[in-house]
Amino acid sequence: MEGHNTWCVNRPGSLLIIPVGDIAQHMIANLCFLVQNGYCIYDDVNREQIPGLEKFKHLVNLDEPFPMTFIDQYALTECTAELSTCCYAGVLMLQAMGLGGWMFDGIDRHVVLGASGDPDVPGLGFRYDTDERWALPNPTGLPGVFEAFCPPHYPDMCAAVEAFAKRKFGPGGPFHPDTPGPWKETAKVRRSAEVHSDEFRECVAVMAQYIYDRFGKFPATVPSVFILTYLQAHHLDLEFYDHHFLPGAYLKTHAQHMANWHSTNEI
Numbered sequence: 001m002e003g004h005n006t007w008c009v010n011r012p013g014s015l016l017i018i019p020v021g022d023i024a025q026h027m028i029a030n031l032c033f034l035v036q037n038g039y040c041i042y043d044d045v046n047r048e049q050i051p052g053l054e055k056f057k058h059l060v061n062l063d064e065p066f067p068m069t070f071i072d073q074y075a076l077t078e079c080t081a082e083l084s085t086c087c088y089a090g091v092l093m094l095q096a097m098g099l100g101g102w103m104f105d106g107i108d109r110h111v112v113l114g115a116s117g118d119p120d121v122p123g124l125g126f127r128y129d130t131d132e133r134w135a136l137p138n139p140t141g142l143p144g145v146f147e148a149f150c151p152p153h154y155p156d157m158c159a160a161v162e163a164f165a166k167r168k169f170g171p172g173g174p175f176h177p178d179t180p181g182p183w184k185e186t187a188k189v190r191r192s193a194e195v196h197s198d199e200f201r202e203c204v205a206v207m208a209q210y211i212y213d214r215f216g217k218f219p220a221t222v223p224s225v226f227i228l229t230y231l232q233a234h235h236l237d238l239e240f241y242d243h244h245f246l247p248g249a250y251l252k253t254h255a256q257h258m259a260n261w262h263s264t265n266e267i
């Protein structure tokens with residue numbers, strides 16, 4: 001942990017919230033997005049075309065592929081934005097409740113996830129792997145709890161792509177007609193999305209499997225599972241602020257927090 005955080009972060013009586021993102025799932029979604037729009041990728045690290053895509057030349061433009069590392073970065077950036085948004089929404093909730101805290105980074109993400117290499121520092125206990133091709137270990141998930149859409153949690157990337165499609169279009173998914181929603185014609189709205197065909201999923205799986213086979217992980221150049229931004233929650237020391245700050249340093253919700261949330265009077 002960065003030294004400037006140690007005075008406050010993860011102290012007794014506080015809450016440290018750690019959002020975790022599945023970049024492998026983001027990457028599959030991005031590959032689907034490309035195919036939906038008639039594009040594919042090529043391996044710009046090794047300067048290779050993806051073998052087997054010739055079969056899908058009527059679906060994707062083989063002459064203008066996107067660089068693989070660009071899509072890797074896209075997936076990482078998307079996931080980072082979601083993790084940060086989670087913490088920002090949490091900060092707004094803390095203010096509404098009258099709690100203190102802030103969003104920050106500065107804790108070693110590999111140690112937190114469980115890839116410290118030290119059995120006495122298990123972190124969250126996520127599964128991770130190492131490979132001589134990688135500069136850093138690659139966490140992939142917590143078995144049975146949070147499993148990234150990639151091996152070893154799936155036998156291969158074809159199975160991961162199938163699971164991704166099932167999550168989108170299967171029971172409980174956002175595009176299944178039986179999934180509840182806010183619309184008056186929810187079933188009609190949800191079923192209006194075009195389901196990925198067998199050929200579509202195969203095209204996505206060919207690219208995904210190439211990445212895994214060539215680099216030993218998925219995605220190729222960014223982690224499968226990622227954390228970055230944390231949210232700290234705690235009670236404010238109002239006397240400290242009253243002593244050192246001008247009026248207005250904290251909100252009315254902070255001033256009334258103990259009375260509103262910890263009153264001994266029964267409602």
